[in-house]
Structures are given as C-alpha cells and as structure tokens.
Amino acid sequence: MFVQNIFKDVRYYQILFQSIFLSYGIIFLHWQNEGWLYGTYFITSIVTQLLCEIIFAKNKNYFLDSFKKSIPSVIISSFGLSLLLKTNLLWVAIFAAFVSIISKYIIRINGKHIFNPSALGIVATILLTGKAWVNAGQWGSGIVLLFTVFCLGFIVVTKVQNITISLTFLGVFVGLLFMRQIIYLGWPIDYFVQSISTGSLLLFSFFMITDPKTTPNHTVSKIIWCIAIAFVAFYLATFKFINAAPIFVLVFAQPLVPLLDKLFKTKSYQWHNKIEHKIISNFTINKLSINNSFN
Amino acid sequence: MKKKLFIIATAIAISPILFSFCGFYVSKADGTLKNKTSQVILVRDGNKTVLTMYNDFKGDTKDFAMVVPVPVVLGKDDIKVVDQSIFQRLNDYSAPRLVEYWDQNPCDQYTVNESSISMAKADIVSQRGNANKRVKDKDLGVKVEAKYLIGEYDILILSAKESGGLKEWLTSNGYKIPEAAEEVLDPYIKSNLKFFVVKVNEKEKNKLNNNFLRPIQINFNSPKFMLPIRLGMANADGDQDLIVYAFSRKGRIECTNYRNVNIATDKNIPLFVQKNFNSFYSNLFTKQWDNEDKSVAFLEYAWDVSPQNFYHCDPCIATAPSQQDLVQSGVWWLGGKDWSDYSDINNDEPDNGSKNVHFTRLHFRYNRKSFAQDLSFQVTPNTETFQARYVITHPATGNFDCTAGKKYLQDLKLRRKKELNELTILTGTNINNWQEAAAQNDEASTTETQYANLLPQIKEEEQKEKNIPAGFIVFGIAILASVSIIKWKGVI
Known part of the structure; x- marks a missing residue:
C-alpha cells in the first residue's frame, strides 16, 4: 500500500532501474573512476533546471513548486547521460548536461519540447565538441x-x-x-x-x-x-x-x-493522467483492505 | 621517507610471440601448426586503416600460408613489407613495467641512491624455410582479383561467390583448410570481403639474407574498422593472445563490441617479484581475464606519443618510438618529411591536431566461446594516459636506532604485509607459493621485516577475514535506492 502510493508516478520506477544499472556498472564493471562525471551531470542538470525554472516560469511565485515537480525528469536525463556518454573533460560534461536541460525550454513546438533531453545532450555534445563518445561495448x-x-x-x-x-x-x-x-x-x-x-x-x-x-x-x-x-x-x-x-x-x-x-490528432500525454485514476482505485482497494483487516 | 625513485623496468614477454592473428595457417601435411600469440599494428584516421601483421611463423616456410579477409581489393602500392624490429620496439616501449624505488634510511640524511635498469626481453625466434606453391585457377566462383610479388611473398587477392567454391579452390591449390574455418567463410563472402592470401616465394626468400619472414603491411579505405579474428580461431585450440598496437590522431582506440578494461596498475608489490616479473604479470593477466569474464579488451598502455610531445611515459622503459618508427608503423600523417632537411627543426608547428599520434596498446585473450564476433574498434577523443605499472621498493639499510628509524621499521612491516596481500590478490596465487621466493630474494632492513617472516602472520589474518558476497552489495544498493526515493518522495 505504501509502495503503491510511492510509485504513483512511473518516473520513479525509471529512476530506480537506472540507478540499479549504474550501480551494476560501478560495482561490477569498474566505472568507479567516473564518479566525477556522474556528479557533474547531476549537479549541472539540477542547477540548469533551477535556473530555467526561474527564468522561464510563468508565475514567478511558484517556480519552486514546478522545479520540485520536474526533479524526477532531471534525474532521469542525468542518469541517461551517466549511463551512455563518456568524456574526460569537465567542461564537456557540463556542456552535455546543460544542453540536455535547456533544450526542454528553448526548443518547443505547441508547448511541447521536441527532443528527448539526454538523447539530444549526447548527440549535440558528440557532434559539437568532438570530445565525448559513446561505447556500446562498455556493458x-x-x-x-x-x-x-x-x-x-x-x-x-x-x-x-x-x-x-x-x-x-x-x-x-x-x-x-x-x-x-x-x-x-x-x-x-x-x-x-x-x-x-x-x-x-x-x-x-x-x-x-x-x-x-x-x-x-x-x-x-x-x-x-x-x-x-x-x-x-x-x-x-x-x-x-x-x-x-x-x-x-x-x-x-x-x-x-x-x-x-x-x-494524427489525439490528446497529448500527461504524466499524471492515468496515474490519478490509478491512485483513486488503489485508495479504494486500500480502504477496503483496511476495513477487512479491522473486521 | 622515500627519497628517490628510479626506475626501471622490465619489458615483458608475455609468452613467445607467434603469429596467428586473422588468418589461418594452411598446411599441406597434417601439420599441427598452432598459433598462440600474435601482434598487429593498427593505424586509423578517418576511413583509412593501415594494418601491419607480425610474422613469426615457426616451421618450414613452404607450409606457410595466411588468409586475411579484407574489405577491398588491394592495389600493389597498398601492400608492403616492413622492418621486423618495429614490433620489438613498440612492444618494449608499451609493455607493462616494473618500477623500483629506494627507501632512504631516516637516520641517515646523506645516502646516495643508485638506479639501475634491467630488461627482460622477449625471446622471439623465427625459423627459415622455403615455399613454392603452384596456383591453379578453376571456375569455382573464385576470382583472382590481383596477383603480386611483394618482398618475399606471393600475394593473391581472391573474391569468391560461395564458401564451398573457395574451399575447393584452396584445397585444389594445395591449401589444407581447417574444418572450423568453413563456419566463417560464408559470412565473410556474403559481407563482400576479399581474401588476401599470402605465401612465401622461395626464390625471393633466398635472396634475402635473413632467416625470418618480414611483417606485411596493408592499407585500405573503408568505414569498417575491425580485425577479423574469427578466421584465426580456425586452427587454434584453446586461448590465443593478441596484442594490438593502435595509433590514431585523436585519442585512444577502443573496442566497441567487447568491454574495455584497464589492467590493474600502480600496485605496490613485494621486492622478490623483480626476479619473476614476467610470470607475475602473466599470472596477473590470467587472473584478471578470468575475473572479467574473458570477453574483454585489456588496456595496457595509452599515451600521446606525438613527436612534439617529449613526455611519453613515467617511467619510460625503452626509447620512445621515433618519427621514423611511427611512419614505418603506418602513421602516414607523419610522413613526407625530408630527413636530410633539418631547416624546420626549430620551427614550433602549431598544434592543429594534424601531427598528433596517440598510442594505445590493447591485449586480448580470445577463444571461440568468449569471442563470437570479430573485433570492432572506434577512435575516441579520450586522451587520458595509462600504463600498466608495478612498484617495488627497496628498504633502507643501516642503523635504525633513532626514533624516526624505529617508526620506519614499523611502517615497513605494515607496508610489506600490504605488498604480500596485494600480490595474492593480483595473481590469485596461494600465499604459500611465495614462501621460497620470499626467502631467497629479500633485502630486508631487519629480520622482523623479512617477507618470509611476515608470511605466516598474513596467513593468520587471512583466515579471520570473510568476504562479503557481492550479491549482498547489489541488493543493499537496490534497497538504499528505493528507500531514498521513498524518503525523497515524501519531501516533494
């Protein structure tokens, strides 16, 4: 019941799995030396996100709320970079994370961002800086x-x-x-x-x-x-x-x-659409089970 | 406390180096030609590849033949023979190294330290022979695209329509093909690869005043950047070692379809290993290869060896490859200099990337089971340096009566215990095996700090330690991750 509530947003599953992959890499595949790289991706992403929220917020009073809401997405794209993009230069790592996040705010059509942040970060960094690479063999x-x-x-x-x-x-x-x-x-x-x-x-x-x-x-x-x-x-x-x-x-x-x-016209995706529906049903079930246990 | 370091080092001969690489030997007799270790030089920039294959064939050269799949039909100018010594120089220079340090007696401020250099060289022996084979052409879907005589080699470039025809052609021309090779001939033919077939021309061979076969160097343009090892597995049983000396303009060369692992480096090991450095490294390699599930590319050396860069290693165990060496290895972007004209010697050329050379040494140990695919590579912009380096430290000698001296002895004891533990971890050898070596080759400051006397203590400590199964760690991390997400979820 507790867990069901926690994972009402599917992004938490993603974070959990990505963190398992990264742990696997660090423990079994000797990625320990890349700790600085992961740190840079995460810190730069979070800082960029915060700045973007401040700059692009429609209502300046609520930027912190929307920043908090966007944190899981930021973490996911940081994991994406950590798991795939290699570099040994600090500025390149900062560039990659910065591009990933800022693309969500400046490259938009119809209020929807165009590029998957980590994919764009990877491609832009490889093509523009020439100082980063992806190695499919690392696994x-x-x-x-x-x-x-x-x-x-x-x-x-x-x-x-x-x-x-x-x-x-x-x-x-x-x-x-x-x-x-x-x-x-x-x-x-x-x-x-x-x-x-x-x-x-x-x-x-x-x-x-x-x-x-x-x-x-x-x-x-x-x-x-x-x-x-x-x-x-x-x-x-x-x-x-x-x-x-x-x-x-x-x-x-x-x-x-x-x-x-x-x-092909249809309704666009909202992270919480289906989930809210699920929570209600979960809640009902939980209530029932609680009642049952009391009986 | 350590005052001065000095080097030194051992170039390693991992095992006698035999040629086997990407071709298979074909023998007329039911020969038992086996190949175990091979070396290649791989130079890559853009779509151009220069591949040099070391030839250390042992046996009668009339039994020598090599088949290498290549992506294009090579012209006569694309093939040449090069000086064999280049491999020795590259090997000596990039091999795992042993570094020596000398402790200074803390009670004595004015000790002069000595340094010495020792080298253990690979014993590479080649044998002479001669060969003369007649090549008959038949309509088996096999086309002789080109035929050259280069140096002591007769070279044919074949294209084939199907493996059966190629096999028959080779058999009828006196080549004996291992059965296992058939499995890979078909995929190669269908991938539109050509076959570079090499035999020794007896006449030309006899003109040369040497008793070995020189390395063959080929160059071609293709986006494919790979080494065809599968064919080489055809007549080899068990594991084969392959050392790749790779050069690029941009940075390290990495394997893209196998995991790249840095070999253990910068480890302090006991003094007595100096006498057995080759077997130490060989054990270390085998242990790490086992630990890493075998399907891996080990990095043994990576450095910017551009002629304008003077700092190529720390310590260097052999003379750095000269510009001529590099050009001979196939680093074509360094070529074109007129060696009789020194007018440009003081002109500092701007570093526009065009004259950079990055040297990567990769060591593979492959077998059919662990290496299902040929090796694919990519040039990465990774310019980080790496070398396989092991450190031994000579203890100070003399009188240790001062306070610092007593502390030194205590530290020495601890350090030596660590070294012994490290040795066991690195090589996977039982600690008991070192007893004899430890007793023979030691120069301890005192009896207490002798390796032989420290061994029993380590054995005791070893028994007390228990390993934490790795599985628990992963499980723990998964739990931690969930808990932190839960907690953090509560915050938001």
Whole structure:
C-alpha cells in the first residue's frame, strides 16, 4: 500500500532501474573512476533546471513548486547521460548536461519540447565538441544482463502503457539484425546474441525512445515512427558502421513528431493522467483492505 | 621517507610471440601448426586503416600460408613489407613495467641512491624455410582479383561467390583448410570481403639474407574498422593472445563490441617479484581475464606519443618510438618529411591536431566461446594516459636506532604485509607459493621485516577475514535506492 502510493508516478520506477544499472556498472564493471562525471551531470542538470525554472516560469511565485515537480525528469536525463556518454573533460560534461536541460525550454513546438533531453545532450555534445563518445561495448555481453534489463524495462513500459514503442522498435531492429546476421550472412547464433545483448540498446529501447513527451501521440503514428527509426538505425549501424546509431536517428527523427501529431490528432500525454485514476482505485482497494483487516 | 625513485623496468614477454592473428595457417601435411600469440599494428584516421601483421611463423616456410579477409581489393602500392624490429620496439616501449624505488634510511640524511635498469626481453625466434606453391585457377566462383610479388611473398587477392567454391579452390591449390574455418567463410563472402592470401616465394626468400619472414603491411579505405579474428580461431585450440598496437590522431582506440578494461596498475608489490616479473604479470593477466569474464579488451598502455610531445611515459622503459618508427608503423600523417632537411627543426608547428599520434596498446585473450564476433574498434577523443605499472621498493639499510628509524621499521612491516596481500590478490596465487621466493630474494632492513617472516602472520589474518558476497552489495544498493526515493518522495 505504501509502495503503491510511492510509485504513483512511473518516473520513479525509471529512476530506480537506472540507478540499479549504474550501480551494476560501478560495482561490477569498474566505472568507479567516473564518479566525477556522474556528479557533474547531476549537479549541472539540477542547477540548469533551477535556473530555467526561474527564468522561464510563468508565475514567478511558484517556480519552486514546478522545479520540485520536474526533479524526477532531471534525474532521469542525468542518469541517461551517466549511463551512455563518456568524456574526460569537465567542461564537456557540463556542456552535455546543460544542453540536455535547456533544450526542454528553448526548443518547443505547441508547448511541447521536441527532443528527448539526454538523447539530444549526447548527440549535440558528440557532434559539437568532438570530445565525448559513446561505447556500446562498455556493458560486456552477459546474457544475464540482457535478461535483467529486459524484464526491468518491461515493467516500466507496462506501467506507462507505452509498451508499443519499445516492442515495436526492438522487434523491428532486432528482427532486421537477425535477418541480416543469421539468415543472410549465416553467422552462428552467438554472434547475433552478442549484437543484441548490449545494455545500451536496451536502455535506449526502454528509457529513451519511450519518453512520452517526445513521441507521437497517436498509436498509428507512434508505430510508423518507431519502425522508421529502427530501419534507419539498422541501416546506419550495419552498412555505415556508425556507433550509437539509434540515438542519433532518434534525435534527427524527433522534429518529425509535431508533424505526425498534426496528421494524427489525439490528446497529448500527461504524466499524471492515468496515474490519478490509478491512485483513486488503489485508495479504494486500500480502504477496503483496511476495513477487512479491522473486521 | 622515500627519497628517490628510479626506475626501471622490465619489458615483458608475455609468452613467445607467434603469429596467428586473422588468418589461418594452411598446411599441406597434417601439420599441427598452432598459433598462440600474435601482434598487429593498427593505424586509423578517418576511413583509412593501415594494418601491419607480425610474422613469426615457426616451421618450414613452404607450409606457410595466411588468409586475411579484407574489405577491398588491394592495389600493389597498398601492400608492403616492413622492418621486423618495429614490433620489438613498440612492444618494449608499451609493455607493462616494473618500477623500483629506494627507501632512504631516516637516520641517515646523506645516502646516495643508485638506479639501475634491467630488461627482460622477449625471446622471439623465427625459423627459415622455403615455399613454392603452384596456383591453379578453376571456375569455382573464385576470382583472382590481383596477383603480386611483394618482398618475399606471393600475394593473391581472391573474391569468391560461395564458401564451398573457395574451399575447393584452396584445397585444389594445395591449401589444407581447417574444418572450423568453413563456419566463417560464408559470412565473410556474403559481407563482400576479399581474401588476401599470402605465401612465401622461395626464390625471393633466398635472396634475402635473413632467416625470418618480414611483417606485411596493408592499407585500405573503408568505414569498417575491425580485425577479423574469427578466421584465426580456425586452427587454434584453446586461448590465443593478441596484442594490438593502435595509433590514431585523436585519442585512444577502443573496442566497441567487447568491454574495455584497464589492467590493474600502480600496485605496490613485494621486492622478490623483480626476479619473476614476467610470470607475475602473466599470472596477473590470467587472473584478471578470468575475473572479467574473458570477453574483454585489456588496456595496457595509452599515451600521446606525438613527436612534439617529449613526455611519453613515467617511467619510460625503452626509447620512445621515433618519427621514423611511427611512419614505418603506418602513421602516414607523419610522413613526407625530408630527413636530410633539418631547416624546420626549430620551427614550433602549431598544434592543429594534424601531427598528433596517440598510442594505445590493447591485449586480448580470445577463444571461440568468449569471442563470437570479430573485433570492432572506434577512435575516441579520450586522451587520458595509462600504463600498466608495478612498484617495488627497496628498504633502507643501516642503523635504525633513532626514533624516526624505529617508526620506519614499523611502517615497513605494515607496508610489506600490504605488498604480500596485494600480490595474492593480483595473481590469485596461494600465499604459500611465495614462501621460497620470499626467502631467497629479500633485502630486508631487519629480520622482523623479512617477507618470509611476515608470511605466516598474513596467513593468520587471512583466515579471520570473510568476504562479503557481492550479491549482498547489489541488493543493499537496490534497497538504499528505493528507500531514498521513498524518503525523497515524501519531501516533494
């Protein structure tokens, strides 16, 4: 009952899972030396968010409230950066976190931000500074990790009911890889398993592309959008040997979202929509169970 | 207390280096040619790659043949043979190193410290032989794209339509193909790779006054940045070592489909390891390789070795590769200098990035089970330096009657215990195994501080310690994370 109330906002699940991944990296994959990097991402993100709230707040008296509300999102994008983007320069790390957050405020269409903050932060930093990089190999390729991340991610998307996006993208991308590597080229199965059991791909599928704020609203446009991203990412990764292709494709595909939203009209996503409904039902259930226990 | 350091160091010969890398040997007889350790130089900038393969073939050279998948048909100018010694120089320079320090007797202010240099060199032996093979062409879907005689090598570039045809072609031309190689031939052919086939030309070989096969260097343009190790696994049983000396203009070169792990470094180890440094490092490597689940790329050295940068290591264990060495290794962006013209020697060129050279040494130990894919790489902007460095410290000698001297002895005892523990942790060897070495090679200040006398104490302490299972840590962190979220949720 307690836990149910705590996790009424799905973003807390995301934070929990991302923190587990980061802990796994720090403990088992020796990312200890990168503590300063994670710290920089988090601190810069939070400070930037606070400044943005002050500068862009509609009602100056309530900026603190809206800042508090936005904290989970800031944490999520900081985790996104920590888990994917590497650099050994302080200013580059600050730049990445700054770009991630500020993009939410200055690049907007119809009151909705265009880019997933951490994806944009990663791409902009790599392209503009040339001093940062992504390494898909940093996870190792333990099949156990694949399984764990998959399950955990599954829960997250189930909760947000955004499973369509993750599964469509993964299904198409992994399917294409399978057809190319196993059916066409004829590699043994473990070759293929290694290609897909990278933490980066799964993090992308479950935590980045699923961001409801930056995906099309309508289910049909969502599916079209995901399939397109999967195809382009597969092409770039397989034939152009581009590392971290999905993240790049996602960023370049996001400006299409407002267009798709115009073509397929529906209500836009609110973090608390479904959740409020859930809380009411939870509350009723809890009340009932309390009553029962008293009886 | 430590007054002066000095170095020194040991270039390491991890094991006798044999060529095996990306090709497979094909033998006419039912030869049992095995390859265990190979070395390659990999130079990359933009889409251009220069690959140099060390050739330490042992056996009759008429049995030597090598097949390397390459992304494009190479022109004659894209292939050359280079000086073998370049590998020795790169290996000596980037190998894991042992550093020596000397303690100063705190009761004696004016001790002069000595330094010395010791090097353990790799024993690399090559054998002579000759070969002459006739190549017949057949219509098996195999096309000889090009045929060259370069140095002592006959080189063919083949393209094939299907693995069966290629296999038959090779067999009918006198090559014996390991069965396991077939598994990878098909994917390579379908990926549109060409096959670079090398044999020794007996006539040319005999003209040369040397008894080894020189390294072959090839260069090509392709966005693909990889090393095809799968073919090399075909006739090798067990684990193979591969050392990659990689050069780029921007920064470190990383493996993108295997985890990059820094080998343990900056560790204080007991003095007696000096005598067994090679086996120490070999044990350390094996232990860490096991611990990291084997499918990893170990970083052993990374430094900016640009000719304009004079500080290449700390300590340096061999002369830094010269500009000529680098150019010979394939670092083409340093080329073009006229070595008889020194007029530009004092002109400080602006650092526009064009003359930078970053040296990365990666060490792989692969087998079929742990390495399902060929190695893919990327050039990163990571310019952080790294070297595998182990420290031994000679204790002070003399009279320790002063107060500082007594304290020194106490500290020494603690330090030496730590060193022994470190040794056990690093190599995974049972502490009992060191008893003999510790007794033989020690120069302790007093009997009390002798390694041999400290060993029993450590064994006792060891028994008291209990390991905390790693699983508990993860579980604990997960709980902590949940609790903090819950708490923090309450605040908001």
